[in-house]
Each structure stands twice: as C-alpha cells, then as structure tokens.
Amino acid sequence: MSMCNTLLSRILKLNRSFSHKNVKNTSLIQTSNFSTRELLKEAYCRTKLKCRSKKLPQDVNPRGVFACNELDLSEVKVYGFDYDYTLAHYKPSLEHLLYNLGRDMLLDKYKYPSEISKLEYKPDFAVRGLHYDIEKGLLLKLDSFLQIQFGAVYRGLTPVAPEEVLKIYRNRIIPIAYVEGDTRVHKANRSKMVHLADLFSVPEMGLMCNVAEYFIRNQIDYHPEILFLDVKNSVQSCHPIMHKIVAKNVEEYIRPNSDLKKYFQLLQECDKKLFLVTNSPYHFVNAGMEMLVGSDWREFFDVVIVNANKPKFFTEVSRPIRVFDKNANTHIWEKVTSLEKGIIYYEGTVKQLQDLTGWSGHQVLYFGDHPYSDLADVTLEHGWRTGAIINELTHEINTLNTQTFKENANWLQMLTQLIEDHQEYKEPEALAVIGEWMAERDYLRNSTKSVFNPQFGSVFRTYHNPTYFSRRLFRFADIYTSNIRNLLNYSLTHTFYPRRGVMPHEYGSYFV
Numbered sequence: 001m002s003m004c005n006t007l008l009s010r011i012l013k014l015n016r017s018f019s020h021k022n023v024k025n026t027s028l029i030q031t032s033n034f035s036t037r038e039l040l041k042e043a044y045c046r047t048k049l050k051c052r053s054k055k056l057p058q059d060v061n062p063r064g065v066f067a068c069n070e071l072d073l074s075e076v077k078v079y080g081f082d083y084d085y086t087l088a089h090y091k092p093s094l095e096h097l098l099y100n101l102g103r104d105m106l107l108d109k110y111k112y113p114s115e116i117s118k119l120e121y122k123p124d125f126a127v128r129g130l131h132y133d134i135e136k137g138l139l140l141k142l143d144s145f146l147q148i149q150f151g152a153v154y155r156g157l158t159p160v161a162p163e164e165v166l167k168i169y170r171n172r173i174i175p176i177a178y179v180e181g182d183t184r185v186h187k188a189n190r191s192k193m194v195h196l197a198d199l200f201s202v203p204e205m206g207l208m209c210n211v212a213e214y215f216i217r218n219q220i221d222y223h224p225e226i227l228f229l230d231v232k233n234s235v236q237s238c239h240p241i242m243h244k245i246v247a248k249n250v251e252e253y254i255r256p257n258s259d260l261k262k263y264f265q266l267l268q269e270c271d272k273k274l275f276l277v278t279n280s281p282y283h284f285v286n287a288g289m290e291m292l293v294g295s296d297w298r299e300f301f302d303v304v305i306v307n308a309n310k311p312k313f314f315t316e317v318s319r320p321i322r323v324f325d326k327n328a329n330t331h332i333w334e335k336v337t338s339l340e341k342g343i344i345y346y347e348g349t350v351k352q353l354q355d356l357t358g359w360s361g362h363q364v365l366y367f368g369d370h371p372y373s374d375l376a377d378v379t380l381e382h383g384w385r386t387g388a389i390i391n392e393l394t395h396e397i398n399t400l401n402t403q404t405f406k407e408n409a410n411w412l413q414m415l416t417q418l419i420e421d422h423q424e425y426k427e428p429e430a431l432a433v434i435g436e437w438m439a440e441r442d443y444l445r446n447s448t449k450s451v452f453n454p455q456f457g458s459v460f461r462t463y464h465n466p467t468y469f470s471r472r473l474f475r476f477a478d479i480y481t482s483n484i485r486n487l488l489n490y491s492l493t494h495t496f497y498p499r500r501g502v503m504p505h506e507y508g509s510y511f512v
C-alpha cells in the first residue's frame, strides 16, 4: 500500500496546484503529466483504498434458516421428515465405514486387484453435487449454466489442466442432452453424466477416484462406466451390512442432537401432525431414533413409513402400503385401510399417504436432504412446502465469516470491475499492468474457492455463479438450513421471507 500512498499523494499535490491556478478541468487526473502505466496504477490504488474504506459485511448466522420462497409456518399443519442426513447426522466414521465395506466388496465380489486394499479413504477429497462423466471418466463441477469450473476437473486424484478439458469437451459449456439426457426425442438418449447429489455418494466418489488413480498409475486399462457401476453397486450393496453395524453402535456413527426431541415436543404441543418417510429399514432407523430422541420416539409420529423407496414413493401410483411387523422383521399381507399411530408401515406411495390422512398441498412441510428424491416431486407434483437440511452449510458459512474471505471476496469484485473498466487500453505498458491485475484476479478466484475444499471449492458456488447443485436446491426448497434444530429459533407462526436478490441490470452493491 505504501506505493499506492506515494502515488496518490503525488497526484493530489499536483491536482491542488492545478486548482490553485484556476485550471478549468477539475478532473483529478491530469493525464498529460502521467504515463499510462501511472494512470492505471493510480486507478488500482484508488480502488484498493475505496475497498479498504468499506465496512466488511456482518457475519452470517451458521444456525440461520434461509428462504428461497416465502413460507408462512402458520399455514403448516403437518411436518414430514426424511431420516438419513435430515434427522440423523453422521460422523465422518460412517464415510470411512462405507468406503471400507465398498472397497472390500470390490475385491471379493468384483475381483479387483488386491493392492486396492491398501488405498485409504481421503475424507476431504470430494464434495456433494459433483458430476461424474461415465464416458470420459472425469469427476467435475458444473455451474448452473452447465459450464465447467476449470481447476475442478479430476481424473482419479489428478487435476486435469484447462487446456486438456477444452480439448476433451471442445467447449466450456456442456450440452444439456449430455448432462441430463435428451427428453425431446421419444426414446430418450441416456445422459453421459451422473449428478452425485446424495451425501452417501461422497465415499463412493472417494473410492472411485482412488481406484481410477491406481489404474492410471499402473497403466491398467479400465472402462470409466464399468468402474462407476462396480463402485456404486459395491457401496450400495453394503448398505444392509452398514445398517447392522451402525445399529449396534449408534454413538460411534451418529452425532447426538438433544434439540430434536425439543422440536418434536413443540410441534406436538401446538397440535401439528408429524410423519416420517425414509428409505432405510426399521431396525436401523429405530436404533438411531432411540439414541437421538429416546425409546418413546414413535409417540411423536402419527405415521412412520420405512423402506419407502423414494423417489418412487413420490412418483408411482400402484405400490401398496403394507404393515411392517417389527417383531418378526417382515411385512404383513393385509390391505391397509387406515394409518394408525404406533404401527410401522412399509413401501406405499404418497397418494395413499394423502388419501388415508387427508394431508395435502401447502399444509404439509417436508424436510429432506436430497434435492431430487426428497424435494423435487413433492413440490412439483404435490404442492407440498419443502425444507432442505444441508449439513455442509455449517462449514460453508463459517468459511464465509472469516475476515480474510470477506476481504478477498470484496476485493475480487472491485478488481474485476476495474479490469472491465480499463480493458480498452491497448498499449504494451497498459497490457502489462492489466496482465498483473488478471493474475491477481486468478489468484483471488482460486483462494476464495480452495478455502471451502482444495479440489472442488464450495458446494454452492463456482466462482461467481451458483453451482448446478445450488440451482436444483433453490428450485425445490422453500427454506434451507444446516440442521433441523435451527428451526427452534423461530416460532411456529414465523414467516420466512426471501431476500430481494440483485439482477444484473439493477443497481448493485459491492457488499451484499
């Protein structure tokens, strides 16, 4: 900054001498006395000083509830919940367990090379919301415009350089049919990318990248789609084993949450109806809920449905709901004509749930962690209100709240505007200065990305744009927060109002 201060004081002194001589041109910068290089440096210094003079934004509450859509809780009569990662938050030990079980399955069932047994889980490698290209074998992050985030493309554990990425895809933007499949033709073309929006998929990505890296380093030819399917099937077929291990030792895998019971009590005292719809089996959910809420947890719920098989539960119409005999650990072949408290139900559809209870539309608020299988269909097809529980928000908001991040994010915005305003200078000395600004902007873009995750950055942003994951989340969730317990900070008649966002054509502020 001392260079800035020296240059600025020289300019101000010269300017004052011009004004004493009644020079008509009151422009601060007397261009004839300065080289282009000095003018650009002066503009840089002035912008930097302006940035430093601004107050940094206030911290965001990591326990806040954030609104995408207006939601008046006084209209909500029925509260529904998913279980995994919505009510039960897992410790990192669960990711390690799933990784190890999946790795063993790759060896035992799929006969992968025995050296793979030595590959350890890297817990901070991947984040939720990435895409895996099953044709090209790349794990990458897309933004809401389907643009690739350069620097967030990996083959195995190795980053792929932007030049190579451009050679592979020929463009920074991926065609929508490639990402999502082509639904305009009768026979839908299969998409070439898989969106990994489930928290259970994080250890799967870790295993896939570790094995791919091993294959690449040992020059073993592999098919990316087969690797993807083998890993996916291995990890997912281990879920029943994982359920048994976790149910036997819940404290080792589930984070305690004493506020959960308080929240259920509040809802019950205010005559709200509660239901649980989970894809997990009864014995696993019961063990977790007994630890989290107590052995009387079923008393809080008017309807409990296990093995629901979402998203089919929300999309299919002809799958009968059945009674689950928790003692015999099997379902009973009797037609269900009413839903009773204390009984555990199995499979079924949302249509039956709505027909048998009369609960429908905006009086239902359903909480889940998965933007598709929990939230998309209930909001699009059934008009339920939705709340997303996004565990990663705690880390993301704590990172946003650091002074260094705030300073870097503000300066990045102002520096970018400075570059845009001075791009018409074409002399070599100007291009050299602007080149320095561009390098500084690249550095800031990378440092504001890597503080969230060194490989893939924030779950919510790709530099300035929202991620593909965020777009889905904001489309399907009325509100979102890091944990159900945060709702205890709001009354049951609270209205959540979304913030008025700034559109590109509207007046902006550097610090919103």
Ligand SMILES: [Mg+2]
Pocket (backbone or CB within 6 Å): 082, 083, 084, 085, 086, 368, 369, 370
């Ligand atoms: Mg879940």
